[in-house]
Amino acid sequence: MSQPERRAVPVLSVMDMVPVSAGRTRSDALNDMIALARAADAAGYERYWLAEHHGSTTYLSSATVVLMGQVLAATDRLGVASGGIMLPNHAPLVVAEQIGTLATLYPGRVDLGLGRAPGTDRLTAAALRRGASDPRHFAEEIVEILTYLGDAPAPGPRVTPGSLLLGASGTPDNDAAQGAEPGSPRVRAIPGEGTRPSVWVLGSSVNGARVAGQLGLPFAVASHFAPVQAEAAIATYRSVFEAQSENRPQTGPRVAAAVNVMVAPSDDEARLLFSTAMAAAARIVGNRPGPLDPPTADPQAWRTRAPGREAAVESAMSLSFVGTADDVAARLREQADRWDLDEILIVTYAHDPALRRRSYELLAQAWYA
Template sequence: MTSLADIPFSLLDLASVTRGSSIGDTLQRMFRCAQHADKLGFERFWLAEHHNMEGIASSATSVLIGQVAAKTEKIRVGSGGIMLPNHPPLVVAEQFGTLDCLFPGRIDLGLGRAPGTDPVTMRALYRDERRADFFPDEVSELQRLLGPDSGPHPVKSYPGSDSQVDIWLLGSSLFSAQLAAQRGLPYAFAGHFAPPLARQALNLYHQLFQPSDVLEKPYAILCLPVIPGETDEEAQYLLTSAQQRVIALRTGKPLYLPPPVETMEGIWSPMERMQVEAFLDLAVVGGPATVKSKLTMLAEQLPVQEFMFSMDIYDEGKRLRALELLAEIR
């Protein structure tokens, strides 16, 4: 039987703004969450790049990574991820090379090939729609820029060269799973919003993995929603915040995290309920015993070396307590 004690726990944060709160207050809550996770022994704290999404405040991802790293001591801090088609590889290498100089051995660079936004905002970012096609080449460029100094070259990252930055490939489809396997890089699957392909992508990554200077054997993270509560009933109540926000996401409304409600009846239609439940298919919700049982089952059924959790919990005290429950479960 797989022991959860052998599987690191990590967090993915979008700097979610709660309804009625300010961005400044949101970021302070995020810092307190990262500090609590650091003290509880969580492995890493990642931030996701999104643009023009009202209610999500993690758009300046590398800036926030530096702030979180400065306010914590041991936990690894990184991107989950930087959407590479939005940025020149040299700029990414310089930013993360600088972070590595400030916080050596604690910085992760997770890379995605999606824009992290809508088509209109893509143009506002001056993004070439063909950039995603060059993702494998730009990953190679970043590996060169952040890797050992390879001698004379017209373009170098300074800071960046000879860094300790760990490069990860992120994905919600099979493309990045295959690329990560071919390059011998660690891989993270976005099960928190693309659950149907989780099993196939993780299996494919492990089947195709080629050892490299970075990794001798595959290492995969599964990111999934988790809502721990003191009881199953409390967790189901807390879950209604995430359920309401998924409806907002699907209907193009602002993504402020709303307070939980006693019932979703009257808030969602039967069709919306089906859509929300499919979106949250991998969600682990319940009291400590239920969460432990579900995570153990996932660890036995899927080839994962680490769990990363997204936690859409409205109340800060409940969120910090949820971290404690996860640490106790592990």
């Protein structure tokens, strides 16, 4: 199967978990998100991805769809994506209704990224009434959402949980999905039906990659915290995608990857500011959550946040690009070529939100120069 010509330069997008900084309020953090989105819109970023986290004292992105609506309303041309909605936490119909409403209000600007991780701890996951998260069930529910958001057919099959079973081709193959009699009842996601937003599968391992490849959907790899598995996941995605290529009209695979970045006018300042990101990662790995720490000149200070887990922190943050704009842009291009990326999701933490925005702006200037 011939592949479409790739972009000479992959697009840049923002990946935001909406962190709150020590000494600032949660209201401040949400307003900082809006300010960053406006800066990204002006700087030329392609999309603004918003992740889903629950019960976190670091990240305020629990109500992902609400935040997406705020960013869409505050910007003019910027695409907005869920990065992602953790599907086992939500009924597929509700996801289709909410994303479909945004896609109706903002046609052409909404993407739906779906993941299957909990996005929280076990206790909070139980409070969310979390459903099954095995790859097969995840794929089944993605197909259900695609059905809801597709063009409204003549009255046909009623889609219910468990009715969509994937065959080897990654398409529904059972009677419930394929052929109920005309006029029979069916569930409709109004106003979502017919909006057909782009749907991405998010993953940090080969499991999510296989689902994306089987369904012929774009794949976004969470390499900002699971870089060791990223290359294998991308290779698996492309392999499975190509194996299914004869069964779908899709033109070719699309891959996005998230990376950690800090850009500043000098290398020394960039390294100083990046100490906040290292401390944030150490807090998560060390199970010591909290707001973003101020930067520190001690390059080893983050180790106190994850005693005994230092190697895990270093592994999680190994795909990080820190320095001046031209240097970071050059190294990002090398990474994009290595993985044949279509989109790079930039994850940047800074205690000072103004310096966070500056980092994104400086990188965009160098990237699109």
